Amino acid sequence: TPKGCMELLHRSGVEIKGKRAVVIGRSNIVGTPAALLLQKANATVSIVHSKTKNPEEITRQPGAAIIDVGINPVDDPASPRGYRLVGDVCFEEA
Ligand SMILES: *[C@@H]1O[C@H](CO)[C@@H](O)[C@H](O)[C@H]1NC(C)=O
Numbered sequence: 342t343p344k345g346c347m348e349l350l351h352r353s354g355v356e357i358k359g360k361r362a363v364v365i366g367r368s369n370i371v372g373t374p375a376a377l378l379l380q381k382a383n384a385t386v387s388i389v390h391s392k393t394k395n396p397e398e399i400t401r402q403p404g405a406a407i408i409d410v411g412i413n414p415v416d417d418p419a420s421p422r423g424y425r426l427v428g429d430v431c432f433e434e435a
Pocket of ligand 1: 358382383
């Protein structure tokens with residue numbers, strides 16, 4: 342997943358070197374390796390997690406390339422399964 346995120350950034354023409362990057366979440370399978378890959382690509386990386394005191398302040402600093410790899414089930418009676426999967430980001434607000 343983290344390598345896929347880097348690939349998305351590359352293919353979208355987003356230059357990483359010298360940029361601020363914020364990773365929300367520090368899981369072993371996504372957040373932490375994503376932060377390491379971004380750092381290896383010469384971004385300046387902040388990791389925001391559940392104990393971060395000022396997440397809004399940190400996430401509002403960088404510009405606007407956002408990748409959402411969150412997975413949440415939400416009720417959806419129109420779906421055959423009764424639910425559908427959505428991400429973490431409210432893109433209108435972000
Ligand atoms: C990151 O910086 C190092 C040290 O200057 C350099 O060797 C490396 O090629 C850079 N990597 C990228 C992806 O820009």
